[in-house]
Amino acid sequence: MxxxxxxxxxxxxxxxxxxxxxxxxxxxxxxxxxxxxxxxxxxxxxxxxxxxxxxxxxxxxxxxxxxxxxxxxxxxxxxxxxxxxxxxxxxxxxxxxxxxxxxxxxxxxxxxxxxxxxxxxxxxxxLAEPERWMVRWHDVHDRGIGGAASTPAEADAGLADPSLADPAATP
CATH class of the missing domain: 3.40.630.30 (Gcn5-related N-acetyltransferase (GNAT))
Structure with missing residues (x-):
């Protein structure tokens, strides 16, 4: 150190x-x-x-x-x-x-x-063989972001697509 x-x-x-x-x-x-x-x-x-x-x-x-x-x-x-x-x-x-x-x-x-x-x-x-790896995405709503993400990459980056959010929650 x-x-x-x-x-x-x-x-x-x-x-x-x-x-x-x-x-x-x-x-x-x-x-x-x-x-x-x-x-x-x-x-x-x-x-x-x-x-x-x-x-x-x-x-x-x-x-x-x-x-x-x-x-x-x-x-x-x-x-x-x-x-x-x-x-x-x-x-x-x-x-x-x-x-x-x-x-x-x-x-x-x-x-x-x-x-x-x-x-x-x-x-x-x-990764030498990325095609051998897979990911399973679970519900992203528990991230406290407020809307569903468009893609797993956006979900991981904390980006939400408002068009996918629950319409009942929209003001």
Whole structure:
């Protein structure tokens, strides 16, 4: 970890309210996520944070969903805008994968719209055979967006198509 910051895999260190605020208001994939949904995600995951050594404030977050034997999904990676460009994201991902290394996982996946360069530093690459992978989308209304998305990509990005919303809910 870079000078002035510390990595932690201790769930007791997490600032749950801050993580929820970051993700539900500033992360394109989680806009509108409820606090209850975020708490459930935290409870079902391995959680990681980076903290300012001087103030103790949390400055980054990531979580892993895994069976702890063969597979891991890296998600909800967020670095506070005030520390972006200072190596915090790199330190966070280094710490996450150092923590996972002893598990001997076969595969780790993630989805990103804008951080390919960061993840390539850790061996991530586009799917070699994307036609072998499938996704099942569940109800997107629980995201607190207020309308159905036109496509799964729009749903994941938090975009709603008002024309698909429930007409009874339209003012």
């Amino acid at each position: 870079h000078a002035g910051f510390r990595f932690s895999a201790d769930p007791a260190d997490l600032d749950h309210a801050l993580v929820h605020r970051w993700l539900s208001t500033d992360a394109y994939w989680a806009l509108g996520r409820t606090r209850e949904k975020q708490e459930a995600a935290i409870a079902g995951s391995r959680n990681y944070g980076v903290y300012d050594e001087t103030t103790g404030a949390q400055v980054a977050y990531a979580r892993i969903v895994t069976d702890a034997a063969t597979f891991a999904w890296l998600c909800d990676v967020y670095v506070d805008p005030s520390v972006r460009g200072k190596g915090v994201g790199v330190g966070l991902i280094e710490g996450v994968f150092a923590d996972l290394e002893p598990l001997g996982l076969r595969r780790s996946l993630l989805a990103t719209a804008d951080a390919h360069g960061l993840y390539e530093k850790f061996g991530f690459e586009p």
